[in-house]
Amino acid sequence: MSEIMETPVVQEEPASDKYKTLIVILTVFTTVLAAVLAALQADASIRADIANRDSQYLAIQASGELHRSGLEANYEFTVFGDYLKNLQESTILQLTALEQEQKGDDDAAKASNELAAIAQARADAGIKFSALFTDPRYAPAGDDIMPNAEQFIIDVNADSNEIVAKQNEAADAYQRWNRKADSYVTALTILAVAFFLFGLAQAVKNARMRLAFAVFGTFVILFSLLVSILTVIS
Amino acid sequence: MKRPNWFTSRFEVINAVLIALVSLTTAFSVWRTNVVGSDAADASRQGLIDAVKNQAYENENYRKAYEEAGFAYQYAVKEAEVNALEDASSAEIRDRGVNIRQYLLPNMQLMGQPLTTDEKYRNADGTYDLEKRLDDMRSENTDPVDPSLSFKRADSLFSQQRWLVIGSILLAVSLFWLALAEVSREGLRTIEFVIGLAVYLIGVLWFLGVEVIFFLVRRGGA
Numbered sequence: 001m002s003e004i005m006e007t008p009v010v011q012e013e014p015a016s017d018k019y020k021t022l023i024v025i026l027t028v029f030t031t032v033l034a035a036v037l038a039a040l041q042a043d044a045s046i047r048a049d050i051a052n053r054d055s056q057y058l059a060i061q062a063s064g065e066l067h068r069s070g071l072e073a074n075y076e077f078t079v080f081g082d083y084l085k086n087l088q089e090s091t092i093l094q095l096t097a098l099e100q101e102q103k104g105d106d107d108a109a110k111a112s113n114e115l116a117a118i119a120q121a122r123a124d125a126g127i128k129f130s131a132l133f134t135d136p137r138y139a140p141a142g143d144d145i146m147p148n149a150e151q152f153i154i155d156v157n158a159d160s161n162e163i164v165a166k167q168n169e170a171a172d173a174y175q176r177w178n179r180k181a182d183s184y185v186t187a188l189t190i191l192a193v194a195f196f197l198f199g200l201a202q203a204v205k206n207a208r209m210r211l212a213f214a215v216f217g218t219f220v221i222l223f224s225l226l227v228s229i230l231t232v233i234s
Numbered sequence: 235m236k237r238p239n240w241f242t243s244r245f246e247v248i249n250a251v252l253i254a255l256v257s258l259t260t261a262f263s264v265w266r267t268n269v270v271g272s273d274a275a276d277a278s279r280q281g282l283i284d285a286v287k288n289q290a291y292e293n294e295n296y297r298k299a300y301e302e303a304g305f306a307y308q309y310a311v312k313e314a315e316v317n318a319l320e321d322a323s324s325a326e327i328r329d330r331g332v333n334i335r336q337y338l339l340p341n342m343q344l345m346g347q348p349l350t351t352d353e354k355y356r357n358a359d360g361t362y363d364l365e366k367r368l369d370d371m372r373s374e375n376t377d378p379v380d381p382s383l384s385f386k387r388a389d390s391l392f393s394q395q396r397w398l399v400i401g402s403i404l405l406a407v408s409l410f411w412l413a414l415a416e417v418s419r420e421g422l423r424t425i426e427f428v429i430g431l432a433v434y435l436i437g438v439l440w441f442l443g444v445e446v447i448f449f450l451v452r453r454g455g456a
Contacts, residue, residue: 017419024414024422031410035403042399046271046392053278053388057285057381064289071300079307086311114327118318125314128361129307202417 018207023214027198030221034191037228041184048177051170058167065160073156079130080147086123090116176234183231190224246416249427253412256434260405263441267398274391281384288378295371299364306346306362313339387452394448401444404437 093116100109132138132147137155140147194217201213316339319331343350349362357363372378411430415423 024418027414028410031407035407038403039400043396046274046396049275049278050389050392053282053385056282057385060282060285060289064293067293068296071296075300075303078304082307082311111324111327114322114324118315118322118327121314121318122311125311125360126307128359129310 019210023201030194037184037188044177044181051174055170062163069156080132083123083126086119090119180231187224187227194220249416256409263402263405267402270391271395274388277384277388281381284379285381291375299368302349306349309342309346309350397444401441408434
Protein backbone atom coordinates (compact mmCIF):
# COMPACT_ATOMS: atom_id res chain seq x y z
CA MET A 1 0.00 0.00 0.00
CA SER A 2 1.40 3.21 -0.97
CA GLU A 3 0.92 6.31 0.96
CA ILE A 4 0.43 9.45 -1.00
CA MET A 5 2.33 12.28 0.52
CA GLU A 6 0.83 15.65 -0.15
CA THR A 7 3.37 18.42 -0.40
CA PRO A 8 2.09 21.70 0.92
CA VAL A 9 1.78 24.30 -1.85
CA VAL A 10 2.93 27.74 -0.85
CA GLN A 11 0.55 30.24 -2.31
CA GLU A 12 2.56 33.22 -3.63
CA GLU A 13 0.97 36.53 -3.02
CA PRO A 14 0.14 38.06 -6.40
CA ALA A 15 2.25 41.04 -7.18
CA SER A 16 0.20 44.18 -6.73
CA ASP A 17 0.41 47.19 -9.07
CA LYS A 18 -0.87 49.45 -6.34
CA TYR A 19 0.99 52.82 -6.11
CA LYS A 20 2.98 52.02 -9.26
CA THR A 21 1.44 54.97 -11.11
CA LEU A 22 2.36 57.22 -8.18
CA ILE A 23 5.96 55.95 -8.34
CA VAL A 24 6.07 56.66 -12.09
CA ILE A 25 4.77 60.20 -11.57
CA LEU A 26 7.30 60.83 -8.79
CA THR A 27 10.10 59.43 -10.93
CA VAL A 28 9.11 61.64 -13.86
CA PHE A 29 8.97 64.67 -11.54
CA THR A 30 12.40 63.79 -10.16
CA THR A 31 13.76 63.48 -13.69
CA VAL A 32 12.41 66.87 -14.71
CA LEU A 33 13.75 68.43 -11.51
CA ALA A 34 17.15 66.80 -12.09
CA ALA A 35 17.16 68.13 -15.67
CA VAL A 36 16.35 71.67 -14.51
CA LEU A 37 18.96 71.48 -11.75
CA ALA A 38 21.58 70.16 -14.18
CA ALA A 39 20.90 73.11 -16.49
CA LEU A 40 21.07 75.59 -13.59
CA GLN A 41 24.28 73.98 -12.34
CA ALA A 42 25.89 74.21 -15.78
CA ASP A 43 24.82 77.85 -16.11
CA ALA A 44 26.11 78.77 -12.64
CA SER A 45 29.38 76.99 -13.34
CA ILE A 46 29.84 78.86 -16.65
CA ARG A 47 29.04 82.19 -14.98
CA ALA A 48 31.57 81.39 -12.23
CA ASP A 49 34.21 80.60 -14.88
CA ILE A 50 33.59 83.88 -16.70
CA ALA A 51 33.61 85.92 -13.46
CA ASN A 52 36.81 84.18 -12.37
CA ARG A 53 38.48 85.00 -15.68
CA ASP A 54 37.29 88.62 -15.52
CA SER A 55 38.62 89.00 -11.98
CA GLN A 56 42.03 87.69 -13.08
CA TYR A 57 42.07 89.95 -16.14
CA LEU A 58 41.16 92.98 -14.03
CA ALA A 59 43.84 92.05 -11.48
CA ILE A 60 46.42 92.11 -14.32
CA GLN A 61 45.09 95.48 -15.47
CA ALA A 62 45.10 96.86 -11.92
CA SER A 63 48.72 95.85 -11.37
CA GLY A 64 49.68 97.48 -14.70
CA GLU A 65 47.82 100.67 -13.85
CA LEU A 66 49.46 100.79 -10.41
CA HIS A 67 52.86 100.40 -12.10
CA ARG A 68 52.02 103.24 -14.54
CA SER A 69 50.64 105.59 -11.88
CA GLY A 70 53.70 104.89 -9.70
CA LEU A 71 56.04 105.86 -12.56
CA GLU A 72 54.00 108.98 -13.33
CA ALA A 73 53.89 110.10 -9.69
CA ASN A 74 57.61 109.40 -9.27
CA TYR A 75 58.43 111.47 -12.36
CA GLU A 76 56.15 114.35 -11.38
CA PHE A 77 57.43 114.57 -7.81
CA THR A 78 61.07 114.32 -8.96
CA VAL A 79 60.52 117.26 -11.32
CA PHE A 80 58.60 119.11 -8.60
CA GLY A 81 61.38 118.50 -6.04
CA ASP A 82 64.04 119.58 -8.52
CA TYR A 83 62.08 122.77 -9.27
CA LEU A 84 61.77 123.59 -5.57
CA LYS A 85 65.48 122.96 -5.04
CA ASN A 86 66.46 125.28 -7.92
CA LEU A 87 63.99 127.92 -6.77
CA GLN A 88 65.32 127.86 -3.21
CA GLU A 89 68.91 127.91 -4.46
CA SER A 90 68.10 131.01 -6.50
CA THR A 91 66.41 132.70 -3.55
CA ILE A 92 69.29 131.90 -1.21
CA LEU A 93 71.84 133.20 -3.71
CA GLN A 94 69.81 136.42 -4.13
CA LEU A 95 69.77 136.85 -0.34
CA THR A 96 73.51 136.18 -0.28
CA ALA A 97 73.98 138.86 -2.94
CA LEU A 98 71.98 141.33 -0.80
CA GLU A 99 74.10 140.57 2.23
CA GLN A 100 77.27 140.97 0.15
CA GLU A 101 75.97 144.30 -1.21
CA GLN A 102 75.32 145.49 2.33
CA LYS A 103 78.89 144.56 3.22
CA GLY A 104 80.11 146.51 0.22
CA ASP A 105 81.45 143.48 -1.61
CA ASP A 106 79.92 144.33 -5.00
CA ASP A 107 81.92 141.82 -7.07
CA ALA A 108 80.85 138.93 -4.87
CA ALA A 109 77.25 140.21 -4.92
CA LYS A 110 77.33 140.34 -8.74
CA ALA A 111 78.67 136.78 -8.92
CA SER A 112 75.98 135.60 -6.48
CA ASN A 113 73.30 137.33 -8.52
CA GLU A 114 74.52 135.62 -11.67
CA LEU A 115 74.48 132.26 -9.95
CA ALA A 116 70.97 133.06 -8.69
CA ALA A 117 69.90 133.83 -12.27
CA ILE A 118 71.32 130.46 -13.40
CA ALA A 119 69.41 128.61 -10.67
CA GLN A 120 66.27 130.57 -11.60
CA ALA A 121 66.77 129.62 -15.27
CA ARG A 122 66.90 125.95 -14.25
CA ALA A 123 63.74 126.37 -12.17
CA ASP A 124 61.93 128.17 -15.00
CA ALA A 125 62.89 125.45 -17.46
CA GLY A 126 61.84 122.69 -15.09
CA ILE A 127 58.44 124.12 -14.23
CA LYS A 128 57.23 123.55 -17.81
CA PHE A 129 57.71 119.81 -17.32
CA SER A 130 55.64 119.61 -14.16
CA ALA A 131 51.94 118.80 -14.47
CA LEU A 132 51.62 120.12 -10.93
CA PHE A 133 52.30 123.62 -12.28
CA THR A 134 50.99 123.39 -15.84
CA ASP A 135 47.74 121.49 -15.30
CA PRO A 136 45.01 123.91 -14.14
CA ARG A 137 43.61 121.19 -11.85
CA TYR A 138 46.75 121.28 -9.68
CA ALA A 139 48.51 124.55 -10.50
CA PRO A 140 48.74 127.07 -7.65
CA ALA A 141 45.76 129.38 -7.79
CA GLY A 142 45.35 132.84 -6.28
CA ASP A 143 47.78 133.49 -3.45
CA ASP A 144 48.86 129.85 -3.20
CA ILE A 145 52.44 129.10 -4.07
CA MET A 146 52.20 125.32 -3.71
CA PRO A 147 50.30 123.11 -6.18
CA ASN A 148 47.41 120.88 -5.16
CA ALA A 149 49.46 117.70 -4.77
CA GLU A 150 46.69 115.91 -2.87
CA GLN A 151 44.33 116.23 -5.83
CA PHE A 152 47.10 115.01 -8.12
CA ILE A 153 47.60 111.88 -5.97
CA ILE A 154 43.84 111.26 -5.97
CA ASP A 155 43.63 111.64 -9.75
CA VAL A 156 46.74 109.60 -10.55
CA ASN A 157 45.35 106.67 -8.53
CA ALA A 158 41.73 107.06 -9.70
CA ASP A 159 41.99 104.60 -12.61
CA SER A 160 43.69 101.90 -10.56
CA ASN A 161 41.12 102.31 -7.77
CA GLU A 162 38.30 101.99 -10.31
CA ILE A 163 39.84 98.83 -11.79
CA VAL A 164 40.37 97.34 -8.31
CA ALA A 165 36.70 98.04 -7.46
CA LYS A 166 35.64 96.22 -10.64
CA GLN A 167 38.05 93.39 -9.83
CA ASN A 168 36.50 93.04 -6.37
CA GLU A 169 33.03 92.92 -7.93
CA ALA A 170 34.13 90.21 -10.37
CA ALA A 171 35.78 88.21 -7.56
CA ASP A 172 32.59 88.47 -5.48
CA ALA A 173 30.52 87.36 -8.48
CA TYR A 174 32.83 84.37 -8.92
CA GLN A 175 32.40 83.37 -5.26
CA ARG A 176 28.63 83.79 -5.51
CA TRP A 177 28.23 81.71 -8.70
CA ASN A 178 30.71 79.12 -7.55
CA ARG A 179 28.75 78.65 -4.30
CA LYS A 180 25.55 78.33 -6.32
CA ALA A 181 27.10 75.76 -8.64
CA ASP A 182 28.27 73.76 -5.61
CA SER A 183 24.81 73.96 -4.03
CA TYR A 184 23.19 72.68 -7.23
CA VAL A 185 25.59 69.73 -7.18
CA THR A 186 24.47 69.07 -3.60
CA ALA A 187 20.80 69.16 -4.67
CA LEU A 188 21.55 66.82 -7.59
CA THR A 189 23.34 64.40 -5.28
CA ILE A 190 20.34 64.37 -2.98
CA LEU A 191 18.11 63.72 -6.00
CA ALA A 192 20.21 60.67 -6.83
CA VAL A 193 19.10 59.25 -3.48
CA ALA A 194 15.47 59.88 -4.47
CA PHE A 195 16.04 58.04 -7.76
CA PHE A 196 17.45 55.10 -5.82
CA LEU A 197 14.44 55.02 -3.46
CA PHE A 198 11.93 55.18 -6.33
CA GLY A 199 13.84 52.43 -8.14
CA LEU A 200 13.54 50.27 -5.02
CA ALA A 201 9.86 51.16 -4.79
CA GLN A 202 9.36 49.94 -8.37
CA ALA A 203 11.20 46.69 -7.60
CA VAL A 204 9.50 45.62 -4.34
CA LYS A 205 6.34 43.53 -4.60
CA ASN A 206 4.79 44.55 -1.33
CA ALA A 207 2.50 47.55 -1.88
CA ARG A 208 3.04 48.90 1.65
CA MET A 209 6.82 48.78 1.24
CA ARG A 210 6.43 50.48 -2.12
CA LEU A 211 4.44 53.27 -0.48
CA ALA A 212 7.03 53.58 2.31
CA PHE A 213 9.87 54.00 -0.20
CA ALA A 214 7.77 56.48 -2.16
CA VAL A 215 7.19 58.53 0.99
CA PHE A 216 10.93 58.49 1.87
CA GLY A 217 11.73 59.47 -1.72
CA THR A 218 9.21 62.33 -1.57
CA PHE A 219 10.85 63.69 1.58
CA VAL A 220 14.21 63.53 -0.17
CA ILE A 221 12.77 65.40 -3.19
CA LEU A 222 11.31 68.06 -0.90
CA PHE A 223 14.67 68.50 0.81
CA SER A 224 16.38 68.76 -2.58
CA LEU A 225 13.76 71.31 -3.66
CA LEU A 226 14.39 73.34 -0.52
CA VAL A 227 18.14 73.37 -1.20
CA SER A 228 17.46 74.36 -4.83
CA ILE A 229 15.05 77.19 -3.95
CA LEU A 230 17.44 78.56 -1.32
CA THR A 231 20.22 78.43 -3.91
CA VAL A 232 18.16 80.22 -6.57
CA ILE A 233 17.11 83.06 -4.25
CA SER A 234 20.53 83.42 -2.59
CA MET B 235 -9.61 37.34 -30.17
CA LYS B 236 -7.77 40.56 -30.89
CA ARG B 237 -4.50 39.94 -32.71
CA PRO B 238 -1.61 42.20 -31.88
CA ASN B 239 -0.62 44.47 -34.77
CA TRP B 240 2.89 44.69 -36.28
CA PHE B 241 4.00 47.58 -34.05
CA THR B 242 2.68 46.09 -30.81
CA SER B 243 4.31 42.73 -31.40
CA ARG B 244 7.71 44.26 -32.16
CA PHE B 245 7.43 47.16 -29.72
CA GLU B 246 10.15 46.02 -27.34
CA VAL B 247 12.68 45.47 -30.13
CA ILE B 248 11.91 48.80 -31.81
CA ASN B 249 12.08 50.59 -28.48
CA ALA B 250 15.35 48.87 -27.58
CA VAL B 251 16.89 49.96 -30.88
CA LEU B 252 15.65 53.51 -30.29
CA ILE B 253 17.03 53.48 -26.75
CA ALA B 254 20.42 52.45 -28.12
CA LEU B 255 20.26 55.25 -30.70
CA VAL B 256 19.20 57.83 -28.10
CA SER B 257 22.00 56.64 -25.78
CA LEU B 258 24.56 57.12 -28.53
CA THR B 259 23.14 60.54 -29.42
CA THR B 260 23.14 61.59 -25.75
CA ALA B 261 26.73 60.40 -25.34
CA PHE B 262 27.73 62.34 -28.47
CA SER B 263 25.89 65.45 -27.28
CA VAL B 264 27.53 65.30 -23.83
CA TRP B 265 30.94 64.77 -25.48
CA ARG B 266 30.39 67.74 -27.80
CA THR B 267 29.19 69.92 -24.88
CA ASN B 268 32.36 69.07 -22.97
CA VAL B 269 34.56 69.77 -26.00
CA VAL B 270 32.92 73.18 -26.42
CA GLY B 271 33.35 73.86 -22.68
CA SER B 272 36.99 72.82 -22.89
CA ASP B 273 37.53 75.09 -25.93
CA ALA B 274 35.92 77.95 -23.99
CA ALA B 275 38.27 77.36 -21.05
CA ASP B 276 41.24 77.22 -23.46
CA ALA B 277 40.20 80.52 -25.08
CA SER B 278 39.84 82.12 -21.64
CA ARG B 279 43.28 80.86 -20.64
CA GLN B 280 44.78 82.15 -23.92
CA GLY B 281 43.13 85.52 -23.30
CA LEU B 282 44.70 85.71 -19.85
CA ILE B 283 48.13 84.78 -21.25
CA ASP B 284 47.74 87.48 -23.93
CA ALA B 285 46.66 89.96 -21.24
CA VAL B 286 49.74 89.20 -19.11
CA LYS B 287 52.04 89.51 -22.15
CA ASN B 288 50.43 92.76 -23.28
CA GLN B 289 50.56 94.20 -19.78
CA ALA B 290 54.23 93.27 -19.50
CA TYR B 291 54.92 95.09 -22.81
CA GLU B 292 52.87 98.08 -21.64
CA ASN B 293 54.68 98.17 -18.27
CA GLU B 294 58.03 98.13 -20.06
CA ASN B 295 56.85 100.87 -22.44
CA TYR B 296 55.87 103.11 -19.53
CA ARG B 297 59.08 102.37 -17.63
CA LYS B 298 61.17 103.23 -20.69
CA ALA B 299 59.08 106.32 -21.57
CA TYR B 300 59.42 107.78 -18.07
CA GLU B 301 63.12 106.90 -17.97
CA GLU B 302 63.60 108.78 -21.25
CA ALA B 303 61.39 111.60 -19.96
CA GLY B 304 63.63 111.90 -16.88
CA PHE B 305 66.79 112.15 -19.00
CA ALA B 306 65.08 114.56 -21.40
CA TYR B 307 64.01 116.74 -18.49
CA GLN B 308 67.59 116.82 -17.14
CA TYR B 309 68.83 117.76 -20.59
CA ALA B 310 66.28 120.58 -20.95
CA VAL B 311 67.16 121.99 -17.52
CA LYS B 312 70.87 121.76 -18.22
CA GLU B 313 70.37 123.48 -21.58
CA ALA B 314 68.54 126.33 -19.82
CA GLU B 315 71.41 126.51 -17.31
CA VAL B 316 73.96 126.69 -20.13
CA ASN B 317 71.99 129.46 -21.83
CA ALA B 318 72.02 131.39 -18.55
CA LEU B 319 75.76 130.72 -18.09
CA GLU B 320 76.48 132.00 -21.58
CA ASP B 321 74.45 135.14 -20.92
CA ALA B 322 76.41 135.95 -17.77
CA SER B 323 78.58 139.08 -17.68
CA SER B 324 81.49 137.20 -16.12
CA ALA B 325 83.90 135.73 -18.66
CA GLU B 326 84.68 132.76 -16.36
CA ILE B 327 81.05 131.85 -16.13
CA ARG B 328 80.61 132.18 -19.90
CA ASP B 329 83.62 129.90 -20.45
CA ARG B 330 82.03 127.38 -18.12
CA GLY B 331 78.87 127.56 -20.20
CA VAL B 332 80.69 127.09 -23.47
CA ASN B 333 82.50 124.01 -22.19
CA ILE B 334 79.34 122.48 -20.75
CA ARG B 335 77.54 123.03 -24.05
CA GLN B 336 80.42 121.51 -25.97
CA TYR B 337 81.18 118.47 -23.80
CA LEU B 338 78.30 117.70 -21.48
CA LEU B 339 75.12 118.66 -23.31
CA PRO B 340 75.66 116.30 -26.31
CA ASN B 341 76.04 113.36 -23.96
CA MET B 342 72.95 114.36 -22.00
CA GLN B 343 71.08 114.72 -25.28
CA LEU B 344 72.06 111.17 -26.22
CA MET B 345 70.82 109.91 -22.86
CA GLY B 346 67.43 111.48 -23.51
CA GLN B 347 67.04 110.33 -27.09
CA PRO B 348 64.84 110.02 -29.05
CA LEU B 349 62.80 112.63 -27.14
CA THR B 350 65.71 115.06 -27.21
CA THR B 351 66.86 114.33 -30.75
CA ASP B 352 63.69 113.73 -32.76
CA GLU B 353 61.78 116.92 -33.46
CA LYS B 354 58.46 115.09 -33.76
CA TYR B 355 58.45 114.62 -29.98
CA ARG B 356 59.13 118.27 -29.17
CA ASN B 357 56.19 120.42 -28.17
CA ALA B 358 55.98 124.13 -28.98
CA ASP B 359 56.71 125.08 -25.34
CA GLY B 360 59.95 123.04 -25.28
CA THR B 361 58.49 120.05 -23.43
CA TYR B 362 58.21 116.56 -24.93
CA ASP B 363 55.21 114.65 -26.28
CA LEU B 364 55.25 111.51 -24.09
CA GLU B 365 51.96 110.17 -25.48
CA LYS B 366 53.36 110.24 -29.00
CA ARG B 367 56.49 108.46 -27.80
CA LEU B 368 54.32 105.81 -26.09
CA ASP B 369 52.25 105.36 -29.25
CA ASP B 370 55.44 104.82 -31.25
CA MET B 371 56.69 102.28 -28.68
CA ARG B 372 53.39 100.41 -28.89
CA SER B 373 53.58 100.32 -32.68
CA GLU B 374 57.15 98.98 -32.48
CA ASN B 375 55.86 95.95 -30.58
CA THR B 376 55.55 93.26 -33.24
CA ASP B 377 53.85 90.76 -30.95
CA PRO B 378 50.79 92.53 -29.59
CA VAL B 379 47.76 90.27 -29.15
CA ASP B 380 44.46 91.74 -28.13
CA PRO B 381 43.14 89.54 -25.27
CA SER B 382 39.59 90.70 -25.94
CA LEU B 383 39.54 88.54 -29.11
CA SER B 384 40.16 85.38 -27.08
CA PHE B 385 37.70 86.51 -24.41
CA LYS B 386 35.04 87.16 -27.06
CA ARG B 387 35.60 83.68 -28.49
CA ALA B 388 35.48 82.18 -24.98
CA ASP B 389 32.20 83.97 -24.22
CA SER B 390 30.71 82.67 -27.46
CA LEU B 391 31.83 79.10 -26.65
CA PHE B 392 30.53 79.37 -23.08
CA SER B 393 27.20 80.52 -24.44
CA GLN B 394 27.14 77.62 -26.90
CA GLN B 395 27.97 75.20 -24.08
CA ARG B 396 25.08 76.60 -22.04
CA TRP B 397 22.60 75.92 -24.89
CA LEU B 398 24.11 72.51 -25.68
CA VAL B 399 23.60 71.47 -22.05
CA ILE B 400 19.87 72.01 -22.54
CA GLY B 401 20.02 69.78 -25.65
CA SER B 402 21.81 67.06 -23.67
CA ILE B 403 19.17 67.30 -20.95
CA LEU B 404 16.38 66.93 -23.51
CA LEU B 405 18.09 63.82 -24.88
CA ALA B 406 18.49 62.41 -21.36
CA VAL B 407 14.81 63.06 -20.65
CA SER B 408 13.83 61.27 -23.87
CA LEU B 409 16.01 58.33 -22.83
CA PHE B 410 14.18 58.20 -19.52
CA TRP B 411 10.74 58.13 -21.21
CA LEU B 412 11.80 55.43 -23.66
CA ALA B 413 13.21 53.34 -20.82
CA LEU B 414 9.93 53.83 -18.98
CA ALA B 415 8.02 52.67 -22.07
CA GLU B 416 10.18 49.54 -22.16
CA VAL B 417 9.19 48.48 -18.63
CA SER B 418 5.63 49.79 -18.45
CA ARG B 419 2.46 47.84 -19.07
CA GLU B 420 0.79 47.89 -22.47
CA GLY B 421 -1.66 50.71 -21.87
CA LEU B 422 0.91 53.37 -20.97
CA ARG B 423 3.88 52.35 -23.07
CA THR B 424 2.67 53.81 -26.37
CA ILE B 425 2.13 57.26 -24.85
CA GLU B 426 5.51 57.06 -23.12
CA PHE B 427 7.14 55.92 -26.36
CA VAL B 428 5.60 58.83 -28.30
CA ILE B 429 6.67 61.35 -25.63
CA GLY B 430 10.19 59.88 -25.60
CA LEU B 431 10.44 59.98 -29.40
CA ALA B 432 9.09 63.55 -29.57
CA VAL B 433 11.51 64.79 -26.89
CA TYR B 434 14.36 62.97 -28.69
CA LEU B 435 13.56 64.68 -31.99
CA ILE B 436 13.30 68.06 -30.25
CA GLY B 437 16.65 67.36 -28.55
CA VAL B 438 18.35 66.45 -31.84
CA LEU B 439 16.90 69.51 -33.60
CA TRP B 440 17.97 71.68 -30.65
CA PHE B 441 21.51 70.28 -30.78
CA LEU B 442 21.80 70.80 -34.55
CA GLY B 443 20.23 74.27 -34.33
CA VAL B 444 22.66 75.40 -31.63
CA GLU B 445 25.63 74.06 -33.63
CA VAL B 446 24.53 75.74 -36.88
CA ILE B 447 23.62 79.08 -35.25
CA PHE B 448 26.91 79.38 -33.36
CA PHE B 449 28.89 78.27 -36.42
CA LEU B 450 27.24 81.03 -38.47
CA VAL B 451 27.60 83.62 -35.71
CA ARG B 452 31.32 82.89 -35.31
CA ARG B 453 31.91 82.78 -39.07
CA GLY B 454 30.10 86.09 -39.42
CA GLY B 455 32.17 87.61 -36.62
CA ALA B 456 35.48 86.32 -38.01
